[in-house]
Structures are given as C-alpha cells and as structure tokens.
Amino acid sequence: xxxxxxxxxxxxxxxxxxxxxxxxxxxxxxxxxxGLTQARFGRRDLLRFAGLAxxxxxxxxxxxxxxxxxxxxxxxxxxxxxxxxxxxxxxANWPLYMDVGxxxxxxxxxxxxxxxxxIKVTYRExxxxxxxxxxxxxxxxxxxxxxxxxxxxxxxxxxxxxxxQLGYLAPLDHARLPTFAANxxxxxxxxxxxxxxxxxxxxxxxxxxxxxxxAKTGREITSYDDLFDPKFAGKVGMFGDNQxxxxxxxLGTGVDPAKSTPDDWKKAAAKLTAQRRDGIVRKYYDxxxxxxxxxxxxxxxxxxxxxxxxQIATGTNLKFVVPAEGGLLWTDNMCIPKTAxxxxxxxxxxxxxxxxxxxxxxxxxxxxxxPVPKAAEHVPADLAKSTLLFPxxxxxxRVSRFRxxxxxxxxxxxxxxxxxYQS
Amino acid sequence: MRRRRAGALxxxxxxxxxxxxxxxxxxxxxAVMLSVSLQTGNVVDGFTQTFDFGVYADAITTxxxxxxxxxxxxxxxxxxTILLAYPMAYWIAFHAGRNKSNYLFGVLLPFFVSFVIxxxxxxFLLADDGILLGNLKDAGLLPADFHVLATSFAVVAGLTxxxxxxxxxPIYVALERIDPRLLEAADDLYxxxxxxxTRVVLPLSxxxxxxxFLLTFVPATSDFxxxxxxxxxxxxxxxxxxxxxxxxxxxxxxxxxxxxILMAVLLIGIFVYxxxxxxxxxxxxxxx
Numbered sequence: 001x002x003x004x005x006x007x008x009x010x011x012x013x014x015x016x017x018x019x020x021x022x023x024x025x026x027x028x029x030x031x032x033x034x035g036l037t038q039a040r041f042g043r044r045d046l047l048r049f050a051g052l053a054x055x056x057x058x059x060x061x062x063x064x065x066x067x068x069x070x071x072x073x074x075x076x077x078x079x080x081x082x083x084x085x086x087x088x089x090x091x092a093n094w095p096l097y098m099d100v101g102x103x104x105x106x107x108x109x110x111x112x113x114x115x116x117x118x119i120k121v122t123y124r125e126x127x128x129x130x131x132x133x134x135x136x137x138x139x140x141x142x143x144x145x146x147x148x149x150x151x152x153x154x155x156x157x158x159x160x161x162x163x164x165q166l167g168y169l170a171p172l173d174h175a176r177l178p179t180f181a182a183n184x185x186x187x188x189x190x191x192x193x194x195x196x197x198x199x200x201x202x203x204x205x206x207x208x209x210x211x212x213x214x215a216k217t218g219r220e221i222t223s224y225d226d227l228f229d230p231k232f233a234g235k236v237g238m239f240g241d242n243q244x245x246x247x248x249x250x251l252g253t254g255v256d257p258a259k260s261t262p263d264d265w266k267k268a269a270a271k272l273t274a275q276r277r278d279g280i281v282r283k284y285y286d287x288x289x290x291x292x293x294x295x296x297x298x299x300x301x302x303x304x305x306x307x308x309x310x311q312i313a314t315g316t317n318l319k320f321v322v323p324a325e326g327g328l329l330w331t332d333n334m335c336i337p338k339t340a341x342x343x344x345x346x347x348x349x350x351x352x353x354x355x356x357x358x359x360x361x362x363x364x365x366x367x368x369x370x371p372v373p374k375a376a377e378h379v380p381a382d383l384a385k386s387t388l389l390f391p392x393x394x395x396x397x398r399v400s401r402f403r404x405x406x407x408x409x410x411x412x413x414x415x416x417x418x419x420x421y422q423s
Numbered sequence: 424m425r426r427r428r429a430g431a432l433x434x435x436x437x438x439x440x441x442x443x444x445x446x447x448x449x450x451x452x453x454a455v456m457l458s459v460s461l462q463t464g465n466v467v468d469g470f471t472q473t474f475d476f477g478v479y480a481d482a483i484t485t486x487x488x489x490x491x492x493x494x495x496x497x498x499x500x501x502x503x504t505i506l507l508a509y510p511m512a513y514w515i516a517f518h519a520g521r522n523k524s525n526y527l528f529g530v531l532l533p534f535f536v537s538f539v540i541x542x543x544x545x546x547f548l549l550a551d552d553g554i555l556l557g558n559l560k561d562a563g564l565l566p567a568d569f570h571v572l573a574t575s576f577a578v579v580a581g582l583t584x585x586x587x588x589x590x591x592x593p594i595y596v597a598l599e600r601i602d603p604r605l606l607e608a609a610d611d612l613y614x615x616x617x618x619x620x621t622r623v624v625l626p627l628s629x630x631x632x633x634x635x636f637l638l639t640f641v642p643a644t645s646d647f648x649x650x651x652x653x654x655x656x657x658x659x660x661x662x663x664x665x666x667x668x669x670x671x672x673x674x675x676x677x678x679x680x681x682x683x684i685l686m687a688v689l690l691i692g693i694f695v696y697x698x699x700x701x702x703x704x705x706x707x708x709x710x711x
Contacts, residue, residue, distance in 0.1 A: 065469045
C-alpha cells in the first residue's frame with residue numbers, strides 16, 4: 001500500500017512532459033477535438049486537473065514534522081555560561097496573582113525586589129489559560145525567537161509537559177536558587193511532572209476537591225460518590241477539562257492516577273458518562289462554576305480551593321473538602337523560556353520569592369497554597385491557621401498529582417475522556 | 424488551423440482562474456487533510472504517513488452522537504429559517520413598496536455586530552436569573568428552575584438567529600426577480616390567491632430557497648460557537664469536537680478524519696437533496 005489514495009493518473013500528470021502528451025492525444029482524437037471546440041470543459045478534464053493538484057499535494061504532505069528542538073546546550077552549565085545580569089525582567093503571569101498595594105498597578109513585593117537588586121520588573125497578567133497562552137507563544141518559540149517574556153507561570157499538566165518535551169524551557173541552574181533549596185516545602189520539591197525541578201519551580205499551588213453549599217445539600221459531603229447522588233440531579237457541576245476531571249474520576253474509582261492503565265481510564269470515563277446520562281451533571285464548567293455555585297445554580301461541584309476561599313471571604317456559605325478517596329494537588333510553576341533575553345534576572349527573581357517574608361506578602365493576597373511553609377510567620381494569624389493556605393498533613397497525604405502522560409498516552413487519554421465532557 | 428487551435432485552447436484559458444481557485448482552495452487542502460488523517464504520531468516527534476484507516480472507524484464510533492446531533496440541529500435550524508425568512512422576504516419583495524431597501528437594511532443591521540458578541544449577548548439576555556427569565560420568575564409566570572440556556576433549544580435557536588440573513592437574502596432576490604406581470608397573468612387566468620402563491624410564486628422562488636438552504640445548512644451544521652456559548656451537556660456539536668481535537672489536543676489525524684467525514688456527509692447529503700428536489704432545474708434557474 002504505497003499510494004492507495006492517489007487518483008489513478010496523478011503520477012502521469014505530475015510528469016512535466018505529460019501536458020504535451022495530453023494535448024497531442026487530444027488533437028489526435030476527433031471526438032476530443034469536437035468537444036474542445038464546443039467549449040466544453042468536461043468532467044474528465046476536471047478530474048484530471050484535480051488528480052494533478054491532489055497528487056502533488058499528497059506527495060508534499062506525507063508527514064508533518066515534529067517541533068522538538070535538538071537537545072544540544074540543554075544542560076544547565078552550557079545554557080548559563082556567559083550569561084550576565086541585564087537589569088530588567090519581563091514577567092508573564094495570571095490575573096490576581098500578585099500582591100497589590102495602594103493601586104492595582106502597585107506591587108510592593110516587586111518594588112522590594114527592584115530596590116534590592118536594581119532589576120526592573122515589567123509585570124503583565126497576560127495568561128488566562130495554559131492552552132491558549134501556549135498556542136499564542138508556540139510559533140515564536142518554534143522559530144527560536146524571544147516571546148518578550150523572561151519568566152512565565154504555567155500549571156503542571158499536559159501543556160507544561162508539552163513545553164518541556166518540545167525543549168522550549170531553559171534548564172535551571174540550582175546554584176542560583178539557594179533560597180528555594182532552603183525554604184521550599186519538601187512536598188513542593190522534585191515533583192513527578194518535573195523531576196529534580198530541572199525546568200520549573202513552584203509559584204503557588206491549589207487543591208482540586210469538592211465545594212458545596214451545606215444548606216442546600218442538607219448534609220456534610222465527604223466522598224467523591226456524593227457527586228453521583230441522584231438527590232442532587234441537575235445541581236452537580238463537573239469540570240470540563242482533560243486534567244482535573246479525569247484525574248479526580250480516577251481517584252474516585254479507587255485508582256492512583258500515576259499507576260492507572262487505559263482500562264482504568266475507560267472505567268472512570270464510563271462512570272462519568274453514566275453520571276451525565278442520568279441527568280445528574282448540570283454542565284461541564286470552566287472557571288464559571290464558582291459563580292454558578294455562589295448563585296445557587298449548583299449545590300455541589302468540583303472546585304479549586306482558592307476560589308472557594310475567596311467566596312467564603314465574601315460571606316457565601318460554602319465548604320471545600322478533599323474527598324475521602326483523594327483530591328488533586330496542582331502547582332503553577334515559574335519557568336524561563338529558552339529564548340528569554342534576560343534569564344539571569346529571571347532566575348534571581350525566582351529565588352527571591354522563596355524568602356519567607358516575600359512569600360507571606362504574596363500568600364496574604366493570593367490565598368492559594370504557598371510553597372514556603374515559613375511564610376506562615378509573616379501573614380495575619382487567621383490566615384496562618386487556614387488549611388486552605390497551609391494544608392494539614394492529613395489533607396496533603398490524601399492528594400495526588402495529575403497523571404503525567406507520554407505523548408502517545410495523551411492521545412489515548414484524550415480520546416477516552418474528551419467524549420465525556422464534550423457530549 | 425492556427426485559429427482553430429487557439430480556439431481549441433480558449434476554454435482551458437477561460438476556466439483557468441476558476442479551476443486554479445478550486446485547486447488551491449479546495450482540492451489541495453482536501454488532499455492534505457486526507458493525508459494528515461492517515462498519519463500517526465504526535466506533535467512533539469512529528470507525524471508519519473501510515474495509512475491507518477482505523478482512525479475513521481474511531482472517529483465514527485466515538486463521535487457518532489455528535490455527528491447525528493449536528494445534522495439534526497443544522498436541519499431544524501435551516502427549516503426554521505426558511506419558515507421565518509420566506510414570509511418576511513415575500514412581504515418585503517411585494518408589499519414594502521419604496522421602502523424595500525430600508526426594510527432590508529433594518530433586517531440586516533444587527534448582523535453588522537460580530538457573530539460571537541451577538542451570541543454572547545443572548546447568553547446575558549437569557550440567563551437563568553437574567554433580565555428576561557429573572558423577571559418572569561419573580562412575577563410567578565415561570566417555575567423557578569426553568570431555564571433556556573444549556574439546552575438543545577438554545578443552541579438551535581442561536582443557529583437559527585445567526586444564519587437568518589443567509590436565508591433571507593437569496594429568497595428575497597429570487598422573489599424580487601419574479602416579473603409582476605406573471606402574477607397578473609395568473610390572476611387573469613382565474614387563479615385564486617392561493618393558486619398564485621403555490622403555482623407561480625413558490626416554484627419561481629425555489630432557486631432562492633435552494634441557495635439559502637446551502638448557505639445555512641452547511642455552516643450551521645459545522646458551527647461551534649453557538650453550542651459552546653449557549654449549550655450545556657448533550658449539546659456538543661461536531662464543530663466543537665474538531666476545535667478541541669485540533670487546537671487543544673493537537674490530535675491532527677483524528678481532527679482531520681472528523682472534518683473529512685463531516686465534509687463527505689454534507690456533500691453526499693446535498694447531492695441527495697438536489698436529486699430529490701429535481702434540482703437540475705433549480706440549479707439551472709439559479710444561474711439565469
């Protein structure tokens with residue numbers, strides 16, 4: 001089977017001489033001559049033309065080359081050799097992910113960094129979503145040009161894995177990260193998605209669990225199976241993504257995502273499909289679930305810890321639990337694109353945020369889990385006690401990481417789970 | 424002989440612009456799509472041509488529901504636009520007098536606003552506790568859990584609304600072209616009003632309906648904005664699947680296979696439809 005799809009005479013038409021043959025043949029054939037003089041462009045001519053064009057395109061398109069960069073200069077030593085401080089750093093982050101002072105444009109922790117190091121930070125909250133941000137920067141990275149940022153924050157998961165697989169990130173020089181080594185929580189070091197923190201170190205983390213309105217559900221929620229309770233039909237929210245939803249579903253069926261097999265994936269997906277078919281799920285949500293939950297459209301939903309904390313702070317009666325079967329711990333990570341023009345300044349900032357007082361400033365505003373346990377000494381007492389910012393050991397013992405997928409597994413994973421949330 | 428020869432080649436030259444257009448923008452992309460659909464690999468290491476036809480079986484078994492749903496949604500939306508657009512086009516063409524173009528402009532005015540913005544606006548208008556449903560619920564006219572958004576109805580209504588002008592304009596043009604003297608003649612020949620409509624106006628306007636059907640049905644079936652913005656569970660259309668598979672999952676072979684199947688189904692459907700309607704005539708008439 002070399003070319004089963006090539007129209008029959010494509011090869012013939014592809015030959016430059018065949019145009020002449022065609023004309024000679026046509027002129028020799030009286031019927032063909034008649035046809036031509038009668039100004040008719042027959043179906044066969046069209047097919048022949050289509051065959052030519054199709055055949056050429058077909059030959060041109062046999063295979064799409066991968067984007068993986070060659071790995072020369074991938075070791076930290078050769079990347080960082082001869083790099084010097086530039087005095088400026090461009091930082092791409094997510095909205096509401098930095099402490100603010102008297103105005104929204106005023107960021108005390110950044111000012112502190114500038115004052116101390118002389119490095120000016122251009123801070124932009126341009127990332128709304130991992131996938132769309134990556135889609136935006138990917139062509140530039142593939143062309144080996146600077147994306148205009150020296151530092152960016154990506155969530156562990158399929159997008160970050162892909163950025164690493166494609167070789168778009170600068171390897172970190174841990175000699176330049178002494179504060180990280182000294183202060184980072186052991187649970188945040190050496191994660192499964194980036195062994196040895198080769199390319200990333202955490203910015204903030206959060207938990208995926210279940211949020212609910214106790215007044216509406218009428219009972220305490222403790223289990224993943226509560227999301228399947230027919231009593232809550234039409235009032236249950238699930239995430240419509242290929243990370244949180246599948247991984248939590250795997251935990252809910254008693255399987256460790258890291259050790260799960262495609263058969264486990266199918267089982268978990270089948271259970272989710274049944275949940276949808278029985279009319280229990282209202283919708284597969286993105287970030288908008290929290291408004292639906294606060295507004296009463298949802299009674300119980302998959303949720304991210306920080307969102308729930310912020311709702312509770314505004315007086316909404318919600319609770320967040322890590323289900324008995326387990327929850328998910330995800331981390332937004334700082335990383336440096338390989339094409340960054342000011343990597344030395346970027347890595348200096350990465351180390352700076354691991355000082356307990358800086359981490360405290362950030363945690364107080366951001367309300368997610370800080371990677372620096374000692375930051376608790378630098379935030380107000382009620383926050384220091386909050387298990388949402390500083391999860392208890394019991395909670396941390398029950399959370400898992402997203403399954404790290406190889407590119408081939410990823411295809412199968414998506415083909416199993418996409419039909420669940422895109423129904 | 425020389426003249427004759429030039430004459431012989433003339434048709435080829437005449438068809439060249441159209442033929443090139445067709446080749447560059449249809450035949451080549453279709454061939455590439457077919458080729459990609461039969462490749463195996465991933466975005467990191469690249470894709471290689473393996474002629475794995477299994478992807479087509481995968482695509483059909485996995486997304487059968489969405490294929491069928493898209494065709495049904497597209498069909499309902501198209502028929503609804505015909506039912507809405509025909510009377511309106513008829514009135515503008517025959518009864519609007521001097522103001523024809525004003526009315527036409529009035530109908531088209533909302534469509535100067537971006538497609539996505541218009542659709543998102545419906546989301547605000549029809550929100551569960553929004554300005555319409557919220558007030559009706561407060562007045563006790565609707566049960567508290569009534570909702571329009573996140574239903575199939577919302578998606579089909581969005582499609583109907585968004586593709587309305589693509590139906591109205593061809594029908595209007597077809598009606599506008601009908602010679603008023605034909606209607607008078609029908610009258611003179613003792614046709615009643617109903618007879619004039621069914622035996623003169625309708626048949627003469629069929630090319631417009633046919634063109635409107637194509638312009639509405641094809642994009643409505645492959646639309647993804649309405650289902651994304653107005654839909655909920657069990658309303659995903661095949662366009663959404665293609666979008667996610669291609670952009671998010673970067674599963675190019677599967678995305679190409681789904682696109683190819685959709686295109687094939689639409690082409691076959693349209694040929695069958697053309698046959699059933701006896702559309703040799705319709706096609707000929709619409710080129711007049």
